[in-house]
Amino acid sequence: MKSAKPYTILVSSLLLLSSLCVHAHKTPLITVIGTGYVGLVSGACLAEIGNSVICADIDSSKINSLKNGIMPIYELGLTEIVMHNVTQGRLTFTDDVASAITAADIIFIAVGTPMADDGKADLSYIDDVIETIAENINSYKIIVTKSTVPVGTGKKIRARLENVFHINPQLFSMASNPEFLREGLAVSDFLEPDRLVIGTDSDTALVTLCEIYEPLIAAGIKYVLTDIQTAEMIKYASNGFLSVKISYINEIANLCDATQADVRTVAYTMGLDHRISPYFLNPGPGFGGSCFPKDSQALVYIAQQEGLPFSTLQGALDANRVQQKKAVEKLSRLVNDYNNETLLGKTIAVLGLSFKANTDDVRYSPSISTINELLAQGAFVKVYDPIAMPNMQRIFPSITYCQTLYEAAQDADGIIIMTDWDEIKQMNLAHIKQLMNQPLLVDARNIINPEILKQLGFTCDNIGQSYLCKKQTEYVHKLVPIHLHRRMPFIKFCTK
């Protein structure tokens, strides 16, 4: 066992290790524990690159569905990759977690690490898995945390296995291999990641993990080899940074609304600066999903435990809470301006429920805050989402779920667009307007051209381009490069 001295190597120089991996003799059997968004995608993709994988989960109904070819989550390309690898005999599913541990050479832990009440990461699912591993460990295993876990978790797992369960330290190695996939693009993100991170203090684990990822490494994917705590921190630091970036552009958008500036133009031009990059500069209704809110909160908690301030990230979280109320605040103002009324007794359609397009995940979705706020102000809420309604039904069983977005718009006194689904971008706005009781629309994703909305007779608002919704005059085009038009089809660069 090497010492835990931190070392970080950016990898073109690690061809030697790759060749070591290639010549290793036995193909290791991988068990992935937890078959959710990360576990299922990771298991299927590890099989796709040639490994033998068992996906294990305590949720028997989920496993039974998978055995029948039914995916428990909506993710582009997942069904195909699962079916292909099951057919090839590289991927199996089981609810017998103990047997899957016994059989494994490498155990990836991919169970949830949700937010506890005080903001820290709830590691109870991880603890349960470690107990099951301790009860069933029968030969040398590499135990890898793929779940997002606080810095120090790998060390704590080792200490628990050794000191609480009295497992011989020679019987296992610890590693951290955080996952960076994005829901909606999970399969392609796993197979073509921006980077692969492996943290371990064991040479055996390092070589074996390089071996199972060899096809990605050989394809030139950048990888970083480091110690466990640095790997754990990389994941939190990345998600925290993205949260700050989103909250920053959201607050710029709010400032644009107050000053009649155009946030799309601001964001696009900021993004031309390579130090900033054009990504994650889309203003909207606040960030949500199963990762950014909880990981950011957990990182602030870790800083507090260390007695260190983390005011940037705390600020991003505070700003996000405000932003998640923005859409209702804007609709309430439209209703008031339209007929001097409040949202009390009004029927409001919420279009889009998942925290972003192309996923059915509603965890911490800004739609939840929006619906709560609408209900608190006495509105009747109708909703539509192409995929995510069954998941939202568990949170709000009593609101009205519609089969189409036109059904949601029928007799509505206002619409809020919460998710950038293609179906919502492409809806027939003229028909929507005819169906509505009063034509008020807040586009919290900036996916509809306000000029078109105004021409159709809507009164509208959005995030950071409010001036386009209000202004009646024709805009004068400036010379705009053609690629700019394509990126932002409804943006007019204008003299105001």
Ligand code: NAD
């Ligand atoms: P999830 O809730 O979708 O899946 C977790 C699965 O673990 C569930 O199927 C559950 O039944 C199973 N499980 C719980 N306890 C178990 C046990 N004792 N034995 C076997 N199975 C058990 O969670 P997720 O979204 O896949 O997230 C998993 C981890 O990956 C989290 O730490 C998360 O932060 C991290 N992560 C998630 C994403 C994402 O986009 N969802 C991306 C990167 C990292």
